[in-house]
Amino acid sequence: MRKETEQVFERKFDKVNYILDKHERKVSNLIAILQEIQAEYRYLPEEVLTYVATALGIPRATVYGVATFYTQFSMKPKGKYVIKVCDGTACHVRHSEKLSDLIREKLDLNDAKDTTDDLLFTFETVSCIGACGLAPVVTINDDDVYGQMTPEALSIVLDQLLSEESSEEGTEAAETDGDCSANNGQAYRTKDGEGCKGC
Amino acid sequence: MLKSRKDLDRIREQAEKGMGRQRMRAMVCAGTGCLANGSLKVYERLRELVAEKGLLVDIAMTEDACGEGQEAGGGIGVEKSGCHGFCQMGPLIRIEPQGILYVSVKPEDAEEIVEETLIKGKPVTRLFYQDPFKGTQVETEESIPFYKHQHRVVLANCGRINPEDIREAIAMGGYAAIARVLDEMTPEQVIELINESGLRGRGGAGFPTGRKWQFAKAAKSDKKYVICNGDEGDPGAFMDRSVMEGDPHKVIEGLMIAGYAIGADEGFIYVRAEYPVAVTRLKKAIAEAREYGLLGRNILGSGFSFDITVKEGAGAFVCGEETALISSIEGGRGMPNPRPPYPAEKGLFGKPTVINNVETLSNLPTIILNGASWFKSRGTETSPGTKTFALAGQVVNTGLVEVPMGFPLRDLVFEVGGGTRIGRRFKAVQIGGPSGGCLAEGQLDVALDYESLHKVGAMVGSGGIVVMDEDTCMVEVARFFMQFTQNESCGKCVPCREGTKQMLALLTKITNGEGTEEDLALLEEVALAVQDGALCGLGKTAPNPVLTTLKYFRSEYEAHILEKRCPAGVCQALRVYSIDPEKCRGCTLCMKVCPVGAISGERRKPHSIDATKCIKCGACVEKCRFGAINH
Numbered sequence: 001m002r003k004e005t006e007q008v009f010e011r012k013f014d015k016v017n018y019i020l021d022k023h024e025r026k027v028s029n030l031i032a033i034l035q036e037i038q039a040e041y042r043y044l045p046e047e048v049l050t051y052v053a054t055a056l057g058i059p060r061a062t063v064y065g066v067a068t069f070y071t072q073f074s075m076k077p078k079g080k081y082v083i084k085v086c087d088g089t090a091c092h093v094r095h096s097e098k099l100s101d102l103i104r105e106k107l108d109l110n111d112a113k114d115t116t117d118d119l120l121f122t123f124e125t126v127s128c129i130g131a132c133g134l135a136p137v138v139t140i141n142d143d144d145v146y147g148q149m150t151p152e153a154l155s156i157v158l159d160q161l162l163s164e165e166s167s168e169e170g171t172e173a174a175e176t177d178g179d180c181s182a183n184n185g186q187a188y189r190t191k192d193g194e195g196c197k198g199c
Numbered sequence: 200m201l202k203s204r205k206d207l208d209r210i211r212e213q214a215e216k217g218m219g220r221q222r223m224r225a226m227v228c229a230g231t232g233c234l235a236n237g238s239l240k241v242y243e244r245l246r247e248l249v250a251e252k253g254l255l256v257d258i259a260m261t262e263d264a265c266g267e268g269q270e271a272g273g274g275i276g277v278e279k280s281g282c283h284g285f286c287q288m289g290p291l292i293r294i295e296p297q298g299i300l301y302v303s304v305k306p307e308d309a310e311e312i313v314e315e316t317l318i319k320g321k322p323v324t325r326l327f328y329q330d331p332f333k334g335t336q337v338e339t340e341e342s343i344p345f346y347k348h349q350h351r352v353v354l355a356n357c358g359r360i361n362p363e364d365i366r367e368a369i370a371m372g373g374y375a376a377i378a379r380v381l382d383e384m385t386p387e388q389v390i391e392l393i394n395e396s397g398l399r400g401r402g403g404a405g406f407p408t409g410r411k412w413q414f415a416k417a418a419k420s421d422k423k424y425v426i427c428n429g430d431e432g433d434p435g436a437f438m439d440r441s442v443m444e445g446d447p448h449k450v451i452e453g454l455m456i457a458g459y460a461i462g463a464d465e466g467f468i469y470v471r472a473e474y475p476v477a478v479t480r481l482k483k484a485i486a487e488a489r490e491y492g493l494l495g496r497n498i499l500g501s502g503f504s505f506d507i508t509v510k511e512g513a514g515a516f517v518c519g520e521e522t523a524l525i526s527s528i529e530g531g532r533g534m535p536n537p538r539p540p541y542p543a544e545k546g547l548f549g550k551p552t553v554i555n556n557v558e559t560l561s562n563l564p565t566i567i568l569n570g571a572s573w574f575k576s577r578g579t580e581t582s583p584g585t586k587t588f589a590l591a592g593q594v595v596n597t598g599l600v601e602v603p604m605g606f607p608l609r610d611l612v613f614e615v616g617g618g619t620r621i622g623r624r625f626k627a628v629q630i631g632g633p634s635g636g637c638l639a640e641g642q643l644d645v646a647l648d649y650e651s652l653h654k655v656g657a658m659v660g661s662g663g664i665v666v667m668d669e670d671t672c673m674v675e676v677a678r679f680f681m682q683f684t685q686n687e688s689c690g691k692c693v694p695c696r697e698g699t700k701q702m703l704a705l706l707t708k709i710t711n712g713e714g715t716e717e718d719l720a721l722l723e724e725v726a727l728a729v730q731d732g733a734l735c736g737l738g739k740t741a742p743n744p745v746l747t748t749l750k751y752f753r754s755e756y757e758a759h760i761l762e763k764r765c766p767a768g769v770c771q772a773l774r775v776y777s778i779d780p781e782k783c784r785g786c787t788l789c790m791k792v793c794p795v796g797a798i799s800g801e802r803r804k805p806h807s808i809d810a811t812k813c814i815k816c817g818a819c820v821e822k823c824r825f826g827a828i829n830h
Contacts, residue, residue: 028548030530031513035472062531069532069689070513072472088434089629089665090591092679127516127683129473130437131231132591132663133286133598142475145235148287 015040016048020055027056030066034073043077079115079122081161086137088128096136100125102151106158120165200492203500204378207369210491214370217258221276223317226358228291230282230444231437231476232598237306238290244309245292246277249317258366275317278367281445283358284599285345288328293340293358300340301326331595331617345596348615350577352585353561354601357445362480365487368448374493376564377455381501389460390416393563396571397583402428402519402556403634403660403736405582405649411553414543415461418551423463426547426554427454428524429470429477432516433632434683436663438587439557441599443470443477446561447484451494451507453560456567458505461553466505469524471512481509516633516687519661520735521554523689534689535735558587558662578604582648590616592665593623602647609643612666623668626767627752631660633680633687634740636747637673656747658740672769673752674759678706680744684737695738698729702745710770714760723749774815774830780805782827789819789828 019036023029033052038044044067053060067073085091085100103109103123107116115122131137134147138154146157201207218224227233227242249255256274283291288302292312299322301312308326315321327336328343337343351357360367368374380389394409415423427450431439443450454466470478485507488494496504510528517523518533525547527533546552562584566574575583582604588611591597595617602611612618612628619625627637636657638645645651652658667676685699705722708714726742726749733739749756758764765773778789778798783805790798790806797813800806808819808828820828 026530028528028530031527032511035511035513065532066530069534070515072514089632089663089679090435090597092434093592093665093667093671093676126473127432127687128434128436129231130431130440131235131286132435132437132589132665133232134235134289135591135597137235145231147232147235 013048013051016051017055020052025056027058030056030058030063031070034063034067038073041077042079043074046075076115077119079120081120082122082124082141083158084124084126084129084139084142086127086129086131086135086139087125088130088132088135090132091128091136094135096125098151099136099138099149099154102154103158106155121161200490201499202492204382207374207378207493207499210366211369211372211375214258214366217366218276218370220256220274221258222273223320224276224278224295225312225317226278226280226283226293226295226361228281228283228289228293228358229279230286230289230441231474232282232286233289233291234476236289236303238304240306241290241292241304241309242277242279244306245313248309248313249275249277252313252318254318258361258364258370278361279363280360281357281362282441282599283340284354284441285328285343285596286598287596291358295359297322298339298341300328300338300343302328331621344617345598345600345615348606348610349601350585350603351601352565352577353442353449353558353587354445354599355565356449357441357599360446362445362447363483365448365484365491365493368446368484372568373448373564374452376567377452377459377493378499380456380459380567381499381503386416386460386462389456389567392571393460393566396566396574397581398559398562398566398574399582399649400556401558401562401586401659401662403631403658405659408555408559411543411555412457412460414541415463415551415553418544420551422465422548422550423461424547424550424552425454425458425461425463425466426524426528426552427466427468427560428519428521428554428556429468429474430512430519430524431474431557431661432471432519432687433634433661433663435589435591435629435632435665436661437589438599438662440474440477442557442561442587443468443474444480447477447481448488449561449564450481450557451484451488453555453563454507455494455498455505456563457553457555457560459503461551463553464504464506466507467510467528467547468507469510469512469518469528471518472514478509478511485509515689516683517689517735517737520737523735524554525552532689534691535737537734556661579646579648581650586647586659586662588647588662588664590664590666592629593619593668593670594666595620604648605646605651607643608638608645608647611647611664612643616666619666619668623670625666626669626671627667627673627676629665629667629676629744630663631658631743632663633684634658634736634743635660635663636743637667637676637751638747639751642751656743656750658743670767670769672710672765672767673748673755674706674765675710675767675769677745677748678703678710681706681741684741687737688741689737692732692734692738694729694732695734695741698725698733698738699741701725702729702742706745709756709759710765711772712759712763712770714756716760719749719756719760768830771815771817774817775810776808776813776815776817776819776828776830777810778806778808779827779829782825784825784827786824788822788824792818792822794818 023033049063053063087096107121109123138146138149254275290304292301390412398408399405515533518527520535523533523535542552578584585601587601629637642655681703685703688695688699690696705718726745730742758766785803797809
């Protein structure tokens with residue numbers, strides 16, 4: 001078991017090393033390094049932050065300080081789908097709050113809990129994505145932008161994702177050989193959907 | 200690889216010729232707004248159909264003389280463009296050279312557009328913009344009220360060129376200004392020209408650009424930097440995003456001019472993380488410029504070397520403040536530092552640095568090419584030139600606009616924006632985001648320039664204008680902004696960190712119906728203290744929404760406190776729901792939707808709400824088709 005975990009870390013650090021080298025191990029590139037690490041792991045695992053600090057020769061507190069300062073960074077695993085409701089002024093006056101309420105209710109999330117237990121969905125509000133002409137706006141994984149949203153339309157989008165996932169789950173389970181359970185499985189899955197990297 | 204100004208002129212001629220081979224061009228908007236509305240599918244379908252007919256001509260393909268077997272001037276171009284500005288009507292397609300604008304285009308419309316317009320030259324009238332008040336159809340972009348009053352200088356190329364092709368930018372005069380600067384002008388002459396033009400920073404405070412440069416120019420150092428501030432964090436503002444997405448080469452050229460003027464050989468463009476399209480387009484534009492030798496060593500044989508790096512933010516509003524932005528580029532926490540020393544003396548990596556906003560930089564090439572007096576011919580004496588604004592909120596036409604400085608706010612809201620939606624009364628307009636203020640009907644005649652707005656307690660800020668109608672509660676709006684600044688306060692200085700928290704607590708108390716008159720006085724006192732005591736611009740301006748709403752909408756605060764009533768019916772805790780027996784038809788819909796069973800009544804007879812059970816969720820209001828529920 002112990003050996004397995006060590007292996008996991010080694011592999012994780014391979015990728016981290018690649019990212020560090022790409023940014024010439026420069027302290028001024030720390031934010032970009034953390035962004036790429038987060039894109040890989042969907043969050044910033046604590047041991048990776050320690051590794052980055054050692055590699056750059058700076059105190060752990062500095063790395064931790066940067067990671068906790070910016071809202072983009074998360075120290076907790078994020079879901080496969082990150083749903084962002086824009087709560088900029090324009091969206092706010094066009095009642096974006098109702099969209100947030102709907103998501104919280106439908107996915108059983110609240111202020112203290114922003115990610116579903118199955119790590120499928122993370123709900124966030126964002127202060128403005130600059131699509132104010134289409135207020136209110138919702139984005140899913142940043143790429144899919146939904147403008148002039150209503151709770152009804154959002155509900156349909158969520159239902160669609162949920163049904164896609166439940167049908168995918170069946171095929172995924174059949175393909176994997178069950179080893180994934182050893183290391184939180186999903187948390188290590190890469191963004192591009194290559195599948196579980198943890199085991 | 201361009202080695203001289205002549206080389207650039209030659210490429211321009213070629214690109215112009217290339218564009219000339221396109222008898223017609225369909226510019227499909229690919230700004231964030233239209234992409235969200237599915238413009239990419241329309242673009243792909245149009246290209247597919249035109250290609251099937253063998254008529255598609257790309258500028259890229261036409262560089263080597265004529266396209267294959269393509270008779271001169273017979274081809275059709277289908278290009279992606281930057282933001283056209285009229286986001287809400289998207290996806291938008293502009294047909295050139297006629298200037299026809301098609302709105303809300305769907306992929307199914309592509310066939311008709313190709314057959315009728317692109318091939319036969321006939322307009323498809325059903326895709327025209329329809330004036331919501333007159334009901335008439337409007338053919339061209341220029342005759343739509345939304346565009347009629349605009350003067351597009353910074354936005355001139357947005358929506359007219361493909362931002363992902365440097366040749367189109369060059370064909371429209373891109374890089375001609377930097378070529379002239381490098382060939383004919385000394386850095387001192389550039390600074391003098393910008394000083395003479397009176398250009399002021401478009402990022403908010405309006406500091407004269409030329410003077411900022413002078414300080415950095417005078418600083419002695421082996422290395423200097425220029426930074427483009429693209430961290431447009433104000434909620435409700437998206438002008439810089441549109442320029443970076445729609446005309447990235449103009450931003451690059453502006454930054455080069457600034458670099459040359461102060462003697463910097465390295466530039467950074469800091470873009471906020473929430474703008475992925477802008478980041479991609481800027482990176483692509485920089486790569487193309489390098490390929491053409493417009494960035495790198497010895498640009499156009501002038502001996503001037505310059506290169507640009509794009510830095511992505513990671514979501515922190517305070518990074519729009521220049522000293523915080525510098526910390527962020529250095530890889531640290533984006534916290535501001537006290538000034539002096541100003542960045543012009545000691546900035547990025549301790550070297551003299553000039554930071555200019557995206558729009559400021561985008562003004563530079565046109566000033567260089569057209570001269571200072573041309574620039575001064577628009578706008579007011581103290582605020583010359585044009586200004587872009589992002590118009591959003593409860594207004595008929597939302598989108599991106601550019602008008603001369605000093606343009607009356609009333610005209611912007613009611614002429615360009617078309618006013619509030621039918622049946623809704625105008626209440627307020629919020630200018631300048633969380634640092635700006637809320638103005639009421641009485642201040643609508645203010646002119647949009649730095650001084651006039653400052654006088655009424657607002658500021659140009661980044662230029663976000665959000666219109667609010669009677670459905671908006673001004674106390675709740677003040678609370679909303681305070682929530683925002685409190686979240687974004689970096690925590691370094693006490694007045695901002697604690698002050699915003701206390702103001703938020705007071706505002707929340709008032710919106711919950713628990714406020715007292717003493718709270719109102721305390722709120723004002725804290726607001727003034729934070730304004731005086733905070734370290735950076737974020738804190739100093741954070742109280743503006745509170746102070747302006749207190750000044751212009753005091754009666755709303757008083758209604759919340761004295762009458763325990765929210766005049767707009769927004770504040771949940773103060774709502775009382777009841778059913779109007781005159782309007783209720785007894786359809787039972789509200790009864791079914793009520794989650795706590797607070798509504799009772801017989802079918803076809805007026806229902807009633809038990810106030811002791813009601814949780815004020817508002818579900819019944821949304822369900823009722825007769826507007827019978829008062830709240």
